[in-house]
Amino acid sequence: MPEYPPFAVTADLVVFTIRDGELCVLVICRGEEPFAGSWALPGGFVRPGENLDEAAERELIEETSLGGAVAHLEQLGSYGGPDRDPRMRVVTVAYLALVPELPVPVAGGDASDASWRPVRELKPDSLAFDHARILADGLDRARAKLEYSPLAAAFCQPEFTVADLRRVYEIVWDTELDPRNFHRKVTSVPGFLEPTGGTTAGERGRPALLFRRGEATLLHPAMLRPVR
Amino acid sequence: MPEYPPFAVTADLVVFTIRDGELCVLVICRGEEPFAGSWALPGGFVRPGENLDEAAERELIEETSLGGAVAHLEQLGSYGGPDRDPRMRVVTVAYLALVPELPVPVAGGDASDASWRPVRELKPDSLAFDHARILADGLDRARAKLEYSPLAAAFCQPEFTVADLRRVYEIVWDTELDPRNFHRKVTSVPGFLEPTGGTTAGERGRPALLFRRGEATLLHPAMLRPVR
Structure with a gap:
């Protein structure tokens, strides 16, 4: 096997729901540098033994406790620019998830510091890494899919x-x-x-x-x- | 940064064209184990200074010498099951490329051992790694895109x-x-x-x-x- 540069691989999630008449996305406020204080999409490292879909499903359950309430999960695309994380080379495989309107807030409880934020309030420069682009791509995908899918x-x-x-x-x-x-x-x-x-x-x-x-x-x- | 398992990241290509009235895909005959003698999609490691799209474009030019003849290149999806390569953990970001019917064979010259094969002749078990699935996904994508895109x-x-x-x-x-x-x-x-x-x-x-x-x-x- 020839030499190859090592990467970390993460699964990140664009999770949309509708709350109070607004399209909302699940975000986490970062407590550490880089991008401390910025919003980030939930996600994490793909573990040994997991495939990419499994990593995304695990992250979704961990971050939201939603379990069966997730109505749709699909791969959105991969992002791997050399400068996207200042610490190391990271490729993220982004997923799009759609969740039914929730009667009570689920994320944001003890298990997670994730919260739903209206998409229109999230300015691109308030998002960590290249997550503004991933969010924009997720929004484009969701909008387009409403045209030709149920x-x-x-x-x-x-x-x-x-x-x-x-x-x-x-x-x-x-x-x-x-x-x-x-x-x-x-x-x-x-x-x-x-x-x-x-x-x-x-x-x-x-x-x-x-x-x-x-x-x-x-x-x-x-x-x-x-x-x- | 927490511990993470290191991955190799590759860009693989599903390149379709039409030759002699058949849908053909660009493949390489593997000379080495694993899967020596099997067909594989062309591709290679993402290099240190490259983003994913750049790696795909470079591989496409290296394998085909097509340059400007490529009419379409898009990300198809990422594949990262833990057992997809017996040597190491590899995530591949697969791309779909569509190439106009070529007046002369381009791939298969000195620069490359790639060749065009009719898709219908490639049995799934003749393909290395999980490339049969990637090829099937590329074919599904191309067929669907003909419905709603030009x-x-x-x-x-x-x-x-x-x-x-x-x-x-x-x-x-x-x-x-x-x-x-x-x-x-x-x-x-x-x-x-x-x-x-x-x-x-x-x-x-x-x-x-x-x-x-x-x-x-x-x-x-x-x-x-x-x-x-």
């Missing part, structure tokens, strides 16, 4: 209304959508939504039909973002 | 006919497409194709209109694969 439902509870789903699209895309137009489009994509047969209790106004995610893995036709 | 044009010469483009779709998707239906669809996607104003010489039959790739980065509506 992943918006990953932010919802298992049963949801069309209005719940529209709110996810509006928050992730940071835009307003016409309710009637959205309803017509979303219910005409084969396999996207499946009626549960139930309705909301209808505390205010009329009861709304409840849906669960259907079996489609790609949306045809796609749900296109409004041009801005 | 990347089919990356296999074509700068000026091409609708029939040339249809042949790319048919070869990559391994299917037959109705010529009139394909023509109607492909010419109705805004920004996909731009007429050059020229036509083919028309040695056989009528001259055909020539196109170049337009400015669209996503196809709306998408070009859907036939359901099989």
Whole structure:
């Protein structure tokens, strides 16, 4: 085997959820140099014996105690510039995770110092390392996937209304959508939504039909973002 | 910095082109153990001053002498199972490259022992390491991207006919497409194709209109694969 430069390999996580009408990301406030006081994406070293996906799943459970509540985890991309960590050569394999809106804060408890922060409040220079770029790439991926995949439902509870789903699209895309137009489009994509047969209790106004995610893995036709 | 297990990091390439009506991938016959005599994807160690994309670009130039002929290079994903290389812990960052149909063989000359092989002839157990999985993932990515991006044009010469483009779709998707239906669809996607104003010489039959790739980065509506 020829000589090769040794690297550390980490798995970092871009974990999105929706809280209080805002797209939020899980971050940790760094206590040590480099970047003490900056926000960082949660993550850690890949251990001997683990593959990359396993490392990401372990980090996600450790940081969030979410367990089964994670609706989606996918590899986002790898980042390995020679200057990304001043201490050593580190390649990070970044993952994108989508988590349903949580009834109570889960991260930020005793087990972790991670907290949910609205994405729009995180200025790029408040993030450690190249995490601003990784976060931006995660946001791009999530926004694009909402167009051609049913992943918006990953932010919802298992049963949801069309209005719940529209709110996810509006928050992730940071835009307003016409309710009637959205309803017509979303219910005409084969396999996207499946009626549960139930309705909301209808505390205010009329009861709304409840849906669960259907079996489609790609949306045809796609749900296109409004041009801005 | 806590203790971490050292890794080697490589950039490996899934390079596709079309030759003699077949989808072909660039492979190297391994001369040494492990996997002596097996086919492997070209690639190599990421060097000290390089980022990941730079390593992939360097490997591509070294292995193919293609230079500017590469029409597309993107990160495909990272692979880092603990047993993927029996000698050491290696994470590879795999890239997908698409190359236009080449008038003459480029790889396989003095500078490289790489050669183009039809994908359909490469049995999974003839490939070294986990390269069969990486190749399969690259093929899935290329097939999916032809649906919603204009990347089919990356296999074509700068000026091409609708029939040339249809042949790319048919070869990559391994299917037959109705010529009139394909023509109607492909010419109705805004920004996909731009007429050059020229036509083919028309040695056989009528001259055909020539196109170049337009400015669209996503196809709306998408070009859907036939359901099989």
